Amino acid sequence: QQQVKQSPQSLIVQKGGIPIINCAYENTAFDYFPWYQQFPGKGPALLIAIRPDVSEKKEGRFTISFNKSAKQFSLHIMDSQPGDSATYFCAASSNYQLIWGAGTKLIIKP
Amino acid sequence: DGGITQSPKYLFRKEGQNVTLSCEQNLNHDAMYWYRQDPGQGLRLIYYSQIVNDFQKGDIAEGYSVSREKKESFPLTVTSAQKNPTAFYLCASSQQGGPYEQYFGPGTRLTVT
Numbered sequence: 001q002q003q004v005k006q007s008p009q010s011l012i013v014q015k016g017g018i019p020i021i022n023c024a025y026e027n028t029a030f031d032y033f034p035w036y037q038q039f040p041g042k043g044p045a046l047l048i049a050i051r052p053d054v055s056e057k058k059e060g061r062f063t064i065s066f067n068k069s070a071k072q073f074s075l076h077i078m079d080s081q082p083g084d085s086a087t088y089f090c091a092a093s094s095n096y097q098l099i100w101g102a103g104t105k106l107i108i109k110p
Numbered sequence: 111d112g113g114i115t116q117s118p119k120y121l122f123r124k125e126g127q128n129v130t131l132s133c134e135q136n137l138n139h140d141a142m143y144w145y146r147q148d149p150g151q152g153l154r155l156i157y158y159s160q161i162v163n164d165f166q167k168g169d170i171a172e173g174y175s176v177s178r179e180k181k182e183s184f185p186l187t188v189t190s191a192q193k194n195p196t197a198f199y200l201c202a203s204s205q206q207g208g209p210y211e212q213y214f215g216p217g218t219r220l221t222v223t
Contacts, residue, residue, distance in 0.1 A: 009150070034211070043114075043200050043214030044153070089152060096141055096160065096204065098212060100152040 002027060004092050006101030013080055014109050021104045022074045023090035030092040030099075035064065035075050038087045038103075047088070048075070080108045113137065114215035116201050121220045123195075131186045131218045133201030139213070140206035142184040146170060147198040147217075156199075159184055160206060188220065195222045 005024045013019045023033075034049035050057045050064045050073065057064045061078040077084055085108050090101040114135045123129045135142065141160050145153040155168030159178040173192025178184055184203075188195045198219050202212040 006152075041217070041219075043202070043217050045214065046211045049211070096206070096210075097155065097158065098153075100154075102150070102152040 002099055004090060004099050004101045006090050006104060008104060009102070010105040010107075012107045012109060015080060015082060017080055017108075019077050019080055019084075019106055019108070020074055021088055021090070021106070022072060023092075023101050024070075024072045025092050025099075026071065027092070027094070027099075028071070029094040032093045033064070033066065033073050034091050034093075034098070035062075036089045036091065038089065044089060077106075082108045082110050084108050114201060114203055114213055116199075116215035116218050119216065119218060121218055123220070123222050125222055126190045127222075128190060129188050129195075129220065129222075131188065131199055131201075131220070133184045133186065133215060135182055135184075135201075135203045135213075135215075137203055137213060138181075139203035140181065141204045142178070143202040143204075143212065144168075144174070144176065144184070144186045145200040145202065147200055153200065156186065188222075195220060 035047045036044035037047045038044040048059045048062045050066050052068050063076040066073045087103045087105050089103045091098040117132045143158045144156040154170050156174050157176040159165035175187045200217045201215045204210045204212045
């Protein structure tokens, strides 16, 4: 019940395309859903986060869609660029502790 | 310039030796965390601390130990009891009371042979 399931494991998209990464959870007590971006050899950094009282949040080219009834949330990257190539992690939390998805390695081809 | 520093970036040790990884933050955060990251896997929580002189085990604490004597410091010792210590170790911090953004350091890659 504490798991966060993330898919796909890897994703290759042409420049300008819209990669979509999906996450699902079981614990209805989760009330904070962040996405982190990690470049090779670096620590993850917060990209965007959402709380379950909204269904969508946009920050620049990044959008989180949240479906509370289905217990799913997803990350969309608009007009993707080669510089977006990284590993993306979703997470969920109901307190100070984050439960992490397994990560998606995204490659944007020029 | 606020942030989290981890040192060293790369660390090599022989099997059977204990090794301590450093983590320092100047963000004035109360909570600090240690994660382990293996290839193709997500982050797994080793230990966390919400206040000075207090810490709790995470999901994979066996073979690791920590201390929290100062607010800004949270060193991790990988002991010889850890069966598979080679990994990328990440330290993070956040405000108390969560859930809040966790800020990560650059990580330490430990190789044990």
